[in-house]
Amino acid sequence: MSWDREKMCLRASKELKDGDYVNLGIGMPTLVANYISQDLNVTLQSENGMLGMGPFPLKGEEDADLINAGKQTITSLPESSYFSSADSFAMIRGGHIDLSILGAMEVSSKGDLANWMIPGKMVKGMGGAMDLVAGVKKVIVLMDHNAKDGSPKILNSCSLPLTGKEVVDLIITNLGVFEINNGIKLLEYAENVSKEEIIKKTGAEVLFTN
Amino acid sequence: MSWDREKMCLRASKELKDGDYVNLGIGMPTLVANYISQDLNVTLQSENGMLGMGPFPLKGEEDADLINAGKQTITSLPESSYFSSADSFAMIRGGHIDLSILGAMEVSSKGDLANWMIPGKMVKGMGGAMDLVAGVKKVIVLMDHNAKDGSPKILNSCSLPLTGKEVVDLIITNLGVFEINNGIKLLEYAENVSKEEIIKKTGAEVLFTN
Amino acid sequence: MYKKNYKKIYNSPEESLKDILFDGMTIMSGGFGLCGLPENLILAIKKSGVTNLSVISNNAGTEGFGLGLLLETRQIKKAISSYVGENKLFEKQYLSGEIELEFNPQGTLAERIRAGGAGIPAFFTATGVGTVVSKNKETRFFNEKEYVMETGLVADLAIVKAWKGDEAGNLVFRKTARNFNPIMATAGKITVVEVEELLSVGELDPDQIHTPGIYVNRIIKGDNYSKAIENLTVREK
Amino acid sequence: MYKKNYKKIYNSPEESLKDILFDGMTIMSGGFGLCGLPENLILAIKKSGVTNLSVISNNAGTEGFGLGLLLETRQIKKAISSYVGENKLFEKQYLSGEIELEFNPQGTLAERIRAGGAGIPAFFTATGVGTVVSKNKETRFFNEKEYVMETGLVADLAIVKAWKGDEAGNLVFRKTARNFNPIMATAGKITVVEVEELLSVGELDPDQIHTPGIYVNRIIKGDNYSKAIENLTVREK
Numbered sequence: 038m039s040w041d042r043e044k045m046c047l048r049a050s051k052e053l054k055d056g057d058y059v060n061l062g063i064g065m066p067t068l069v070a071n072y073i074s075q076d077l078n079v080t081l082q083s084e085n086g087m088l089g090m091g092p093f094p095l096k097g098e099e100d101a102d103l104i105n106a107g108k109q110t111i112t113s114l115p116e117s118s119y120f121s122s123a124d125s126f127a128m129i130r131g132g133h134i135d136l137s138i139l140g141a142m143e144v145s146s147k148g149d150l151a152n153w154m155i156p157g158k159m160v161k162g163m164g165g166a167m168d169l170v171a172g173v174k175k176v177i178v179l180m181d182h183n184a185k186d187g188s189p190k191i192l193n194s195c196s197l198p199l200t201g202k203e204v205v206d207l208i209i210t211n212l213g214v215f216e217i218n219n220g221i222k223l224l225e226y227a228e229n230v231s232k233e234e235i236i237k238k239t240g241a242e243v244l245f246t247n
Numbered sequence: 248m249s250w251d252r253e254k255m256c257l258r259a260s261k262e263l264k265d266g267d268y269v270n271l272g273i274g275m276p277t278l279v280a281n282y283i284s285q286d287l288n289v290t291l292q293s294e295n296g297m298l299g300m301g302p303f304p305l306k307g308e309e310d311a312d313l314i315n316a317g318k319q320t321i322t323s324l325p326e327s328s329y330f331s332s333a334d335s336f337a338m339i340r341g342g343h344i345d346l347s348i349l350g351a352m353e354v355s356s357k358g359d360l361a362n363w364m365i366p367g368k369m370v371k372g373m374g375g376a377m378d379l380v381a382g383v384k385k386v387i388v389l390m391d392h393n394a395k396d397g398s399p400k401i402l403n404s405c406s407l408p409l410t411g412k413e414v415v416d417l418i419i420t421n422l423g424v425f426e427i428n429n430g431i432k433l434l435e436y437a438e439n440v441s442k443e444e445i446i447k448k449t450g451a452e453v454l455f456t457n
Numbered sequence: 458m459y460k461k462n463y464k465k466i467y468n469s470p471e472e473s474l475k476d477i478l479f480d481g482m483t484i485m486s487g488g489f490g491l492c493g494l495p496e497n498l499i500l501a502i503k504k505s506g507v508t509n510l511s512v513i514s515n516n517a518g519t520e521g522f523g524l525g526l527l528l529e530t531r532q533i534k535k536a537i538s539s540y541v542g543e544n545k546l547f548e549k550q551y552l553s554g555e556i557e558l559e560f561n562p563q564g565t566l567a568e569r570i571r572a573g574g575a576g577i578p579a580f581f582t583a584t585g586v587g588t589v590v591s592k593n594k595e596t597r598f599f600n601e602k603e604y605v606m607e608t609g610l611v612a613d614l615a616i617v618k619a620w621k622g623d624e625a626g627n628l629v630f631r632k633t634a635r636n637f638n639p640i641m642a643t644a645g646k647i648t649v650v651e652v653e654e655l656l657s658v659g660e661l662d663p664d665q666i667h668t669p670g671i672y673v674n675r676i677i678k679g680d681n682y683s684k685a686i687e688n689l690t691v692r693e694k
Numbered sequence: 695m696y697k698k699n700y701k702k703i704y705n706s707p708e709e710s711l712k713d714i715l716f717d718g719m720t721i722m723s724g725g726f727g728l729c730g731l732p733e734n735l736i737l738a739i740k741k742s743g744v745t746n747l748s749v750i751s752n753n754a755g756t757e758g759f760g761l762g763l764l765l766e767t768r769q770i771k772k773a774i775s776s777y778v779g780e781n782k783l784f785e786k787q788y789l790s791g792e793i794e795l796e797f798n799p800q801g802t803l804a805e806r807i808r809a810g811g812a813g814i815p816a817f818f819t820a821t822g823v824g825t826v827v828s829k830n831k832e833t834r835f836f837n838e839k840e841y842v843m844e845t846g847l848v849a850d851l852a853i854v855k856a857w858k859g860d861e862a863g864n865l866v867f868r869k870t871a872r873n874f875n876p877i878m879a880t881a882g883k884i885t886v887v888e889v890e891e892l893l894s895v896g897e898l899d900p901d902q903i904h905t906p907g908i909y910v911n912r913i914i915k916g917d918n919y920s921k922a923i924e925n926l927t928v929r930e931k
Contacts, residue, residue, distance in 0.1 A: 056464065059669050073603040078461045080625075080671070084800065085726045086870050088669045089625070093929040101921035102857075102871040108727040108780075109927035116461070116625035117507030119869055122726070122752070122906075123808040123877045126801025130576030130819060131643060133671050149824075159789065160797070161779030167827060171820040172576055202824025225820030244865065266701065268908050275914075288698045290908070294563065295489045296633050298906045299862070303692040307513075311492065311684035318490040318543075319690035325699070325896030326862035328903040329632055331667075332489070333571040333640045336564025340582060340813030341880060343908050359587075362638040369552065370560070371542030377590060378564030381583040382813055412587025415516070572817070578836035579808070580817040599815035599845070606837070631901060664868060665902045 038229030039182075039211040047072045048225075049138055049179050049209050053079050060084060060169055062139035063107040066179050069138055080116070084165040086125045089117035106165060125129055126165070130172040137173035139166060141180045142178070143195040146241040148205040148217040150178065151197035163200060170201035182210035182238055189240030191221065198231075212238065220244055248393075248439035252255070257282045259348055259419050259437075263289050267271040270294060270299060270339070270379055271333050272349035276389050279348055286330040291324070293343055294375040296335045299327035316375060340382040347383035349376065351390045351415075353405040356451040358415040358427040360388065361407035380411035392420035392448055399450030401431065422448065430454055463624045465676050466655070470501035473649050473675045477614060478507040480531045481534075483611040485570065485641040486514040490543070491687045493634030495618040497651050497679040502616075503527055513570070513612055515563060515637055518540040522685050532553065537610070539563035543687065559666035562590060564581045569638060574643025574672075579608045579690050615645025618679070619668070621658060622652035623659075626673030627666045635667065642672040651679035702913050703892070707738035710886050710912045714851060715744040718771075722807065722849040722878040723751040723761060730871030731760045732855040733914040734888050738894075740764055746771045750807070752800060752874055754778040759922050768792065769855045774847070776800035780924065799827060802844050804877060807849070809846035811880025811909075815846045852882025855916070856905070859889035859921040861927050862898075863910030864903045874906065888916035902929055 040048065042065060050072035053059060060082045061067050070092075073079050083091040083105040090105060091112035099110035120128075125126040128134065143151040148169055153163040170176050184190055191208065207224075208215040213237050214225040223235065232245055250258065252275060253283045260282035265327060271277050280302075283289050291300040293315040300315060301322035309320035330338075338344060353361040360380055363373040380386050394400055395412065401418065419435075420423040422445055424435040432454040443454055467473035484502070488494035490574055493597035502510075503526045510533050516524030517538055527533050528546045535557040541547045550556040561569065562584045572580055585591050591605040598604070618640045620631035628650060642648050655678040704710035713718035721739070739747075740763050748768050755762035755773055764770050765783045772794040778784045787793040798806065799821045809817055816840035822828050828842040835841070852877045856870035865887060867875055879885050892915040 078463060082671075083870070085729070086873050088671055089663070093927045095931060096928045099923060099926060099928065100869065101923050102572070102869040104727065104729050104870055104923075104925070108729070108925040110923060110925070111927075113663055114658075116463075116623070116627065116670065117663040118627055118669040118720070119663050119867075119872055120666075120669060121872055121876045122800070122804040122874045126804050127571075127575035127643065128671060130575055130801055130805075130821060131574050133574075160795075161784045161801050162775060162777035162797050163827075165800035166779040167799035167825060168821045171823065173803070185521070199825045254659060290698060292908075293633070295492070299900070301692045305694060306691045308687060309689060309691065309708055310632065311686050312632040314490065314492050314633055314686075314688070316686040318492070320686060320688070320689075323632070324899055325894075326700075326860070326864065326907065327900040328864055328906040329630075329635055329900050330903075330906060331635050331639045332563070332567040332637045336567050337812035337880065338906070338908060339809075340564055340568075341811050343811075343880070344811055370558075372538060372540035372560050373590075374540040374561050375563035377562035377588060378584045381586065382564070387559050409588045417474045513785070532736060567810075575805075577805070577842055578816050578839075580814050582814060597816075602815075604815055629901070635901075664866070664872075 039207050040227040045179060045209060045211060048214065049177060052177055053077060053136065057135040058082055058133065060134050060137045060173060064140045066138040066140060067107065084125050084129060086120050086122055087117060089114045094149050126168050129168050132172060132174055132237050134173045136175045136177065137169045138177045141178040141190065143190050143192055144178050144199050144205050145192055145194045146210055146221045148203045149195050149199045150205050151195040153200045154198050156198065166200050170204040177207045177209060178205050179209045182212040189238055192240040214239065250437040255389060255419060258424065259387065262387055263346065267345040268292055268343065270344050270347045270383060274350045276348040276350060277317065294335050294339060296330050296332055298322050298326060303425045314340060336378050339378050342382060342384055344383045346385045346387065347379045348387045348389050349379065351388040351400065353400050353402055353407050354388050354415050354418055355402055355405045356431045358413045359405050360410045361405040363410045363453060366407050366408065376410050380414040385416050386414050387417045387419060389419045390413050392422040399448055402450035463626065465622060465626050465673060467675050467677045470677055471504065471679050474498065474501050474505065477647050478502065478505050480507055481509040481587055482613040483510055483511040483513065485615040485637065485645055486512060486636035487617045487641050488499050488523060488663065489515050489633065489636035491519065491522050491685045492575065493618050493636050493638055495616040495651050496682055498616040498649060499523060499526055503530055508532045511535040513610060515539050516564065517544045519687060520546050520584050521655050532599045537561060539566050542668045551588045554650060567637065569607055569610040570644045571641045573611040574640060581604050603622050610645065611644050613646050615641040615648045617642045617650045619652045619663065621645040621651055621654045621656055622650055622658040622676050625658050626670030626676055627661050628667065628668035628673065629661060630667050638666045642668045649675045653679060695745050700863065701744030702863050702910060703861060704912050704914050707734040707888065708741065709916055710914050711735065711742065714884050715739065715742050716746055718746040719850040720748040720750065721756050721854040722882055723749060724854045724873065724875035724878050725760060726752050726870065726873035728756065728759050728922045730855050730873050730875055732853040732888050735853040735886060736760060736763055740767055745769045747786040748772040750774045750847060752776050752803065754784045756780045756924060757783050767856055770911055774791065776796060776803050796844050804874065806883045807874065807877045810848040811877060814846050816843050818843050848883065848925045850883050851883045852878040853880045854885060854887040856887055856889045858891045858893055858898065859887055859913050860893040860898055862895050863900050863913055865905035866898060866902065867904050876905045879905045885909055886912045888914050890916060890919065
């Protein structure tokens, strides 16, 4: 069984607290926005220079001057503000963003993250990912537990070039929620996932307390 | 004879070129603004966060939120802009200001400047002077040639703590105009000032070419 | 209906500070001379009696104004400033050894604060090379020019004065009252702001916000601004 | 009557650039993706035929847009960027060795440009520590955390797109089209700006100017903005 994408996003959204300023990475992390409780006051940052990101526009209401870091058209909110790239990354680097949720190719048991290049393939660039993982207070990886070929993405050490060293705090996959703190500890099983399945599908030792 | 303060300011104003962005120090340098030719487009910067400084206000029109670096009430102009102290000194440090005119206690023949403290007396602080002399493209000292007790202020080396090392480009005093460029060179005599008077009143060797 | 609760608005300067002040703390205070001072917050700090403060501020106020108020009550142990020449009481306390003083060039002070807020632990500047400012600091040549390394500054608390602010903490400053305020807002572990006008979200233009709300933890509407003028200078018509 | 002549206004992109372009120069170009691009100035650079350019820009445009136009004509020798994933032509030229590429993390790139404009030759950041980005660079611990030293960036020319600008060169940007534009304006030895609306001095509020005129050497009114959208995304009602 395990969690589908919707359940993964829903579970990730539970990490957001009232008053948080949050940066959501490109891909699945972007979808987490759809699951944020209406009771929470959460402000989304977009690293190309915006705080208070609103939903995608209605058709015909898009504005070429208003995009997010994934170059998608977005909208503003009454509390929005715009700023330069230098000011945006001062905000990120300075530790003012509470939470960042990103995708990953590999995560190590020490919290090393690889999500920007595969040697031999065309390098697209790291964009703002290295700044986010180095600067944001809490970094959550949201990803499938295994690659398409079934190989584990949680490893003792990353084989791909790193995006950041010892930067990941929490991993949410289709199999469960894992904390990184002197190794990897299972916090929560996804539905109908067994300890054995996690052990089999993980490339690093996992500490189970339940 | 020599130049009086008015003539010194007038002479200093001739160093301003069309299109220049200029920072004028506290005291006599501030007065130079009154002598700038109307034919020139010169923009005055105030390091507390303003570009395009206007004249002092009329009585009753002063605004407590609008002051210059000497804490004097000032006015704005149609082209004015305001910015933070960090942005102001980024402008100064980054070499974007063309010219700074400052007072001095001592200047050395190498262009060292001392104008911020006298050991044993209360230290008021350097304010923005160290940033200005380090960052502005051209630094002009406007001062009396000698101290009140008659001692020379242009010296082989400064005895007072420095504001900046090898930073002064030009000195304008009541006795004339001096260029600093591998030593001190007289560029221009003030009215009725002789070579002998300059030699007598200067604590460093002066190169005369006329 | 837009009804987010930002939980940033406090009813008085005292309330906005009471659970965050402690003896020996470091406080940044915005303002240049008496311009753009967080007057109400300074008064509340005075009333609180918190002591042994390290204060980072461009100036030390004048007697009876600004940080001068905290000198009267001997609450300040150390000051990091660029210019304190307007305050005789400061001079007296400094000469008697009651107060410690660290001078920074004004631009270096501003950049250290900006760096502190931006996660930059150190940077190089040409300001102060060859002067007492670079003594005992690392210097280095880049492109044949010498620079000195300066470090970022943060504070336990930043107190800031803005012109307008909204419920989300977005701020707009007025004229040269901006000065050190926006950078200090970024460098306080906690930032408390007083404004002349407290607005609802949506009343400020998102393109025109000087300080985004993320930097503002608490906000109050200030009262009774004295807005003293230190050096009134007028021209003849 | 206010009749200062700032001598900054040029009549066309070609005129604004013609005496300042040279082969092998370094050009910074504002914009994020296709948002806030100096479209007219890029076209004029293309037409000029200047070659062997080093280009500093967050992205490399797409095929037919932005800096992609200068790839078609093989005018770019080297790019300093944070992300070039949208451009297949870039990929082709990079893999064939025609073009040199230096990746910078986006925040490091932004800060290097800001530092270049602010007279800061180098600074420390935690971004990239332990990755290829910090390879062969000095790293150092501050408060038990490791940082890497990065250097300031300047360019022979910065091309910038603003929303509104006045005769004195004061600029205002619109929404996320601001991005790298204001910092690049500070880091060009010469900065040329194109705006959608060219105003007289006095039409902009001095409190609301994003880029003070001192940073702007030349300004033109741009025409025919395509303002292409790279990734149109809409929601259902």
